[in-house]
Amino acid sequence: MTEIFRAEDYQNHPLYNIKAVEQATGLTAATLRAWERRYEVCEPQRSESGYRLYSERDMAALHWLKRRVKDEGLSISQAVAVLQMHRGASNGTAAPAVMPAPQVDAEPxxxxxxxxxxxxxxxxxxxxxxxxxxxxxxxxxxxxxxxxxxxxxxxxxxxxxxxxxxxxxxxxxxxxxxxxxxxxxxxxVTAVHEAGPMLILGCAPGDWHEVALVLLAFFLRRQGYRVIYLGQNVPLENLVAELERLHPAMVIMSATTDETAAALVQVSQVVATLPSPRPLFGFGGRAFNRNVSLRARVHGSFLGETAASAIHRVQALLNPPAANPG
Ligand code: B12
Structure with a gap:
């Protein structure tokens, strides 16, 4: 369980210059300034000559954030969200109910x-x-x-x-x-979540480009899905046989070239005719980034231009917001 951060346990006097914080935390000055600017993780005061001066409290918050990112694999934006929950809990303001999905930095x-x-x-x-x-x-x-x-x-x-x-x-x-x-x-080394919704991932028939899909399989496994990764060049007949046997919640396929995108379209058509419970069909890949009009030919949902963007899309498709009664 994540250790609680209690701001009130630390002094808030301006003491340390940025060099001292770099040495103590192992974070570079560029990272410290970026975290401060983007996430407001601390508010160092300024010396008379305008240099940043950090307090014990700032230093503790930075150490705490670094441990969440390094030891627990949180993204920095997730770690900051948890830190803010702890700060909110200790000063009595309401904490958000759920952890946000990982964000890929907007200013990288x-x-x-x-x-x-x-x-x-x-x-x-x-x-x-x-x-x-x-x-x-x-x-x-x-x-x-x-x-x-x-x-x-x-x-x-x-x-x-x-x-x-x-x-x-x-x-x-x-x-x-x-x-x-x-x-x-x-x-x-990422645990397989037997109880999570099952997702089957594979490259379109004839497609050998798998790096992005390996990345996506890894991200989704980290989110708690039960991911079955079928690898490169997945033949249509074998895929259909496995879908009928395993009944996954979603099948996700990628294509890089126009030829393999055409093969992916064919797979989506076959999946759309499977008897219920029919899996959702999600797709992406370089072919659909390059030629946007290809997306409309697939019977399924385009999951975004990057592997990371697909995480949010998959979550939204599998947990659609409840319909508004009335
Ligand atoms: C490595 C590589 C290969 C390796 C792949 C090995 C492997 N195990 O993956 C091998 C040698 C097998 C290969 C073969 C070929 N390749 Co190649 N290959 C590449 C190369 C150099 C890198 C691909 C890569 O891994 N990129 C890194 C990943 C992360 O990037 P990405 O795939 O674009 O993925 C990003 C997005 O596209 C997106 N994305 C991708 N998939 C998915 C899926 C989902 C669901 C989502 C949401 C997002 C998503 O997310 C990623 C970012 O997060 C690229 C050139 C390049 N600069 O990328 C050429 C490239 C893709 N290959 C190309 C070609 C032409 C071929 C061959 C036809 C070459 C030949 N003449 O034989 C064959 C085709 C084989 C086939 N039918 O698949 C062309 C494709 C041109 C085109 N039409 O777009 C490229 C662009 C090279 C070029 N500049 O011409 N290749």
Missing amino acids: SAQIDLCHQLIRALLAFDENHADHILSEAFALHGVESACELVIAPALVEIGDRWHRGEVSVVSEHFASHYVRRKLESMVN
Whole structure:
């Protein structure tokens, strides 16, 4: 259970400059300023010369937030929401009833910097440095933000450079393999929720691009869904047989090219004719981001342009708001 943060246990006198806070918390000055600006996690007072001065209370709140993100895998916005609940509980104001779904940072300058560092480390085949960058990204920004804003764009950028002939195929393979290995190891240590709604995920028939779907499987498992990941190039007949046997709440499929998007359309048509209880059909992928008009051909719900955006969409589809009586 999350430790309670009690603001009143700490002094609120301005004592520490930003360097001292960096050293004590391990957070960089850029992160401290970003958290302060975006989430108002603390309000350091100013010295006469205008420098920030942090109190014991600020320092404790920053330590507390870092532990939630690093040890419990919360996104920074979730951790701040919990902190505010604790603050509200201790000063008697009402606390929100539910934890928000993870938010991917809207102003991701720190993650973009880490993404560039990751690209450089991977192109230099420097695995130790890449590990270090990923640890920092997970610790400071939470799992969903780190995957969406550091790992995925690094892979896309390296892939694009490969296609432009700027990096070798060996570099691209090394980077893709490294990332897949990391993602798989994280998926493997994420508990399977037997009681959660069952979701079946797979790439469209003929499609071999699976990184985004592995990311989505990981995110949804972290949300408490029972995720069954079928992998690349899922043949229609096998999929239908499994849907009839397992009766999942939703099947989610991705397509990258126009050809595999056409195959996905076909799958959606077959799923739409299955007898009740019929699973919902959700889809996404590069093909539907590039060509928006393709989306209307699928019998199902477009889940958004990124794996992280699909988390909210899946939640909304499986738990539609109650109809307004009257
Ligand atoms: C690695 C790679 C491969 C690997 C895939 C290995 C694997 N295990 O996944 C291999 C070697 C198998 C491969 C094969 C091919 N590839 Co390829 N490949 C790539 C590459 C370099 C990276 C893809 C990747 O992992 N990106 C990282 C992920 C995170 O990004 P993403 O897939 O775009 O996903 C984001 C969004 O699109 C979205 N999303 C994706 N899926 C889903 C699903 C849902 C439900 C949701 C909500 C969102 C979502 O969310 C993600 C962000 O969060 C890209 C180039 C690039 N720069 O991306 C080319 C690329 C995708 N490939 C391409 C091509 C043409 C091919 C081949 C046809 C090449 C060939 N001539 O043989 C074959 C096709 C095989 C097939 N039928 O699937 C083209 C596609 C062009 C197009 N029409 O759009 C690209 C864009 C390269 C290019 N610039 O030409 N490829």
